[in-house]
Amino acid sequence: MRKRDHNVLTNAASLLICGLLAGVVVAAAAFPAVAMSGLAAKAGAETFGALPTELTVARAPQITYLLASDGKTPLATMYDENRRDVKLKDISPLMQKAIIAAEDHDFYKHNGVDLNGVARAFVNNQSGTNSRQGASTLTMQYVRLAISYSATHPADVVAATEDTSARKLREMRYALQIDKELSKDEILERYLNIAAFGNGAYGIYAASQVYFNKPPSKLDIQESALLAGLVKAPTSFDPTTPAGYPDAVDRRNYVIDNMVQIGAITKEQADQAKQIKLTVAKKRTPNGCVATNTRSWGFFCDYFYRWWLQQETFGSTSYDRERRLKSGGYTIVTSLDVQAQKGADKAVRNQLSESSTAARMVAAIEPGSGRVRAIAVNRNFKLDDPDHPQNKISSDPKKAKKKIRGNRPNTVNPLVTGGGGITGYQAGSTFKIFTVVAALEKGYPLSYTINAQHQFKSEYIIDSGNPAACTGTHFYCPQNAGKSMAGVHTIWSAFGASVNTFFVELQQRVGAENVVKAAEKLGITFRASNDAKFAANKDAAHQWGAFTLGVSQTTPLELANAYATLAADGKYCEPIPVQEIRGPDGEKLDIANPHCEQRISTQVARAAVDAARCPVGDHSSTSKCKNGTAGNVRGIVDAPVAGKSGTTDGDKTSALVAMTKQYAVAGIEADPDWPQTNQRMKHNEVPWGINPAVYQTLRAAMIGKERIDFTPPSGKIIEGDQRAIPGVKCESIDTAKSRLRGAGFEPVVASQKTPSECPVGTAAGTSPDGRTIKDGVVTIEVSAGGGQPKPGTGTGPGGPVVPPPNGGRPGRPRG
Numbered sequence: 001m002r003k004r005d006h007n008v009l010t011n012a013a014s015l016l017i018c019g020l021l022a023g024v025v026v027a028a029a030a031f032p033a034v035a036m037s038g039l040a041a042k043a044g045a046e047t048f049g050a051l052p053t054e055l056t057v058a059r060a061p062q063i064t065y066l067l068a069s070d071g072k073t074p075l076a077t078m079y080d081e082n083r084r085d086v087k088l089k090d091i092s093p094l095m096q097k098a099i100i101a102a103e104d105h106d107f108y109k110h111n112g113v114d115l116n117g118v119a120r121a122f123v124n125n126q127s128g129t130n131s132r133q134g135a136s137t138l139t140m141q142y143v144r145l146a147i148s149y150s151a152t153h154p155a156d157v158v159a160a161t162e163d164t165s166a167r168k169l170r171e172m173r174y175a176l177q178i179d180k181e182l183s184k185d186e187i188l189e190r191y192l193n194i195a196a197f198g199n200g201a202y203g204i205y206a207a208s209q210v211y212f213n214k215p216p217s218k219l220d221i222q223e224s225a226l227l228a229g230l231v232k233a234p235t236s237f238d239p240t241t242p243a244g245y246p247d248a249v250d251r252r253n254y255v256i257d258n259m260v261q262i263g264a265i266t267k268e269q270a271d272q273a274k275q276i277k278l279t280v281a282k283k284r285t286p287n288g289c290v291a292t293n294t295r296s297w298g299f300f301c302d303y304f305y306r307w308w309l310q311q312e313t314f315g316s317t318s319y320d321r322e323r324r325l326k327s328g329g330y331t332i333v334t335s336l337d338v339q340a341q342k343g344a345d346k347a348v349r350n351q352l353s354e355s356s357t358a359a360r361m362v363a364a365i366e367p368g369s370g371r372v373r374a375i376a377v378n379r380n381f382k383l384d385d386p387d388h389p390q391n392k393i394s395s396d397p398k399k400a401k402k403k404i405r406g407n408r409p410n411t412v413n414p415l416v417t418g419g420g421g422i423t424g425y426q427a428g429s430t431f432k433i434f435t436v437v438a439a440l441e442k443g444y445p446l447s448y449t450i451n452a453q454h455q456f457k458s459e460y461i462i463d464s465g466n467p468a469a470c471t472g473t474h475f476y477c478p479q480n481a482g483k484s485m486a487g488v489h490t491i492w493s494a495f496g497a498s499v500n501t502f503f504v505e506l507q508q509r510v511g512a513e514n515v516v517k518a519a520e521k522l523g524i525t526f527r528a529s530n531d532a533k534f535a536a537n538k539d540a541a542h543q544w545g546a547f548t549l550g551v552s553q554t555t556p557l558e559l560a561n562a563y564a565t566l567a568a569d570g571k572y573c574e575p576i577p578v579q580e581i582r583g584p585d586g587e588k589l590d591i592a593n594p595h596c597e598q599r600i601s602t603q604v605a606r607a608a609v610d611a612a613r614c615p616v617g618d619h620s621s622t623s624k625c626k627n628g629t630a631g632n633v634r635g636i637v638d639a640p641v642a643g644k645s646g647t648t649d650g651d652k653t654s655a656l657v658a659m660t661k662q663y664a665v666a667g668i669e670a671d672p673d674w675p676q677t678n679q680r681m682k683h684n685e686v687p688w689g690i691n692p693a694v695y696q697t698l699r700a701a702m703i704g705k706e707r708i709d710f711t712p713p714s715g716k717i718i719e720g721d722q723r724a725i726p727g728v729k730c731e732s733i734d735t736a737k738s739r740l741r742g743a744g745f746e747p748v749v750a751s752q753k754t755p756s757e758c759p760v761g762t763a764a765g766t767s768p769d770g771r772t773i774k775d776g777v778v779t780i781e782v783s784a785g786g787g788q789p790k791p792g793t794g795t796g797p798g799g800p801v802v803p804p805p806n807g808g809r810p811g812r813p814r815g
Contacts, residue, residue: 062328069335069371075293100138103141113139126203143192210285211223272602289302293452306417332582342373344693350687361669366664367546381411381412423553429549431549455478462545494506495644496625567642569711639702727738749782755784
């Protein structure tokens with residue numbers, strides 16, 4: 001603190017006089033009812049000299065501001081006390097003079113304690129003819145407030161404000177010392193920043209905003225006088241209430257007259273100012289996520305709030321962290337992308353109201369940084385008023401019988417991000433991507449083939465009474481959504497068409513525990529207790545046959561980030577809702593930096609994305625896609641895309657992930673109040689399905705953004721270890737099977753015959769022919785005779801492994 005020059009004799013005199021007055025004058029001035037003896041006066045003088053002079057001053061609570069990622073758009077404010085410190089140069093000179101006129105005319109003349117004022121107060125209070133005076137200077141008032149804010153125990157707060165002579169003596173002693181250490185302007189600045197002005201406004205910055213909706217540098221005479229008058233009794237002089245308004249006007253005019261007395265303004269200026277009708281904004285600063293600047297941004301704000309409470313950087317307990325947030329004076333640039341968020345808000349509410357049973361939930365995240373760009377759901381982020389409830393009766397029949405209300409249209413539950421009892425929702429076949437990753441990591445290439453039957457009898461053991469068990473057995477027997485999906489598939493074609501039996505068999509070969517591990521590496525957590533038990537036990541995970549079909553619960557945010565990890569070439573980034581955090585002094589905190597690590601190899605990630613382009617109507621130079629379950633996404637987003645749709649049994653949930661290199665968007669449609677809902681959640685068949693919400697969000701986010709292609713994979717991860725296929729033309733089917741098995745292939749006999757020059761019923765050739773992947777499926781074409789081979793069959797070199805994309809109409813979206 002900068003010291004001011006003082007007259008040594010003046011300071012010594014002040015100490016001496018204060019010591020002599022301490023026993024009688026101060027007490028009598030402030031507390032005329034107290035009788036003091038000469039002995040007490042002598043004791044008081046000795047005590048005064050022994051009082052401490054070093055005042056520890058803690059920073060008063062400051063308001064925290066949340067901004068969108070552009071660093072300009074307000075998101076929310078959070079505070080225990082609405083205060084923002086400002087420099088004296090940013091406070092109107094009229095306001096500076098007004099507070100001196102209201103509280104301490106001789107502020108620039110005394111040394112922290114106004115001895116003349118003490119004497120006047122003593123005479124006034126002893127005479128009983130006038131109203132009581134207290135003799136506190138601005139410096140003493142600042143001391144009182146500073147002690148209170150620096151207190152670490154409730155008793156210290158009481159001691160700072162109790163009506164005793166001991167408190168007054170302590171203030172005087174500290175005031176004298178502070179007046180030596182700080183300049184008058186520094187004291188005035190601190191006082192104006194710490195004083196309370198009522199209506200939740202602490203400090204002059206908040207007061208000027210709350211009452212006049214302007215910065216303190218713009219305050220005029222009558223506005224300054226009104227605010228200066230409030231500090232004496234903010235409740236009594238409250239201009240926003242009918243009872244306080246007349247007193248506030250009188251107090252304002254009193255301060256204006258005092259501004260004339262100290263020479264701050266002229267009489268003419270005062271008369272003009274008093275003629276102005278007092279008008280206040282009565283604009284309390286919004287506080288918390290229920291009062292975000294845009295109504296629908298509350299869910300993102302709540303995600304930020306919950307994230308903050310988990311960061312040990314801000315304190316050892318959640319209580320400490322919350323206090324830091326609401327009193328630390330931070331300026332926080334969040335990761336919320338206004339363009340993406342507005343697009344998501346519109347998309348989730350399009351054709352589906354806040355009161356709908358179905359909740360449309362969407363999250364958008366940035367690959368490579370983990371920054372959460374949008375969180376939206378067709379609900380209002382607010383508490384339902386218990387006295388005037390708006391929420392509908394729960395859709396859960398058991399709760400409905402008890403008249404328990406659900407979470408629509410109003411809720412503050414983290415439906416999109418999870419936590420607080422929200423464990424998530426089944427995301428269906430979007431989980432097949434984890435089987436793809438695990439298979440690729442085990443060396444299975446994208447061209448790996450399986451002859452997927454309509455129903456697959458797995459080795460997974462389940463309850464024999466389960467509808468998914470094969471008849472009369474305890475083995476898990478999943479089926480495809482349609483019989484036409486059966487046949488030989490590669491990872492590309494199986495993922496594009498979402499062939500259940502292909503992926504359950506592939507998971508069985510890879511090991512379900514490895515698929516679960518791949519999901520965990522990509523950021524999937526298991527909040528539901530039953531899911532957590534499976535995931536935590538390797539033997540149990542090994543028997544989790546339905547995992548690849550998405551029976552585990554997740555959230556849109558986790559699902560988006562899992563796919564974003566692949567889009568970022570395997571770099572996992574912890575989801576984070578901030579871009580920059582600055583403290584009240586402007587220093588940056590490292591906690592806002594991305595926290596990333598390579599969890600999947602680059603080639604595995606690129607290969608997984610290559611397969612994921614098939615479901616959404618996209619393909620690379622290397623991919624071999626058939627129709628996709630959400631094949632219209634590529635054309636709507638108009639950018640290279642990858643992703644996957646998913647549906648659970650009975651359509652109880654529907655899901656879609658769609659991503660570019662810049663954004664990964666995941667959406668889930670479900671009933672959060674009743675997971676076993678009898679409502680069928682939809683994809684693209686209806687305007688209120690989940691698909692439009694996802695691709696409309698992604699399309700909006702991508703407006704004005706560069707179209708960046710995904711890098712295709714390279715090397716053996718595409719075609720694998722290629723082996724020569726032995727020639728079996730015109731041999732018997734059994735001989736052909738034997739030769740193919742001996743060469744390390746899985747033979748399959750075609751269901752339809754092919755015209756060829758070979759005898760009827762013999763092998764007409766193979767598909768593919770020439771070379772194919774080790775352990776891959778090779779189809780034996782059966783001759784129908786006729787002398788001519790069927791065009792396009794694998795009777796010559798270079799036959800295709802799978803049919804090329806036909807650009808036909810996408811099939812019905814299924815899990």
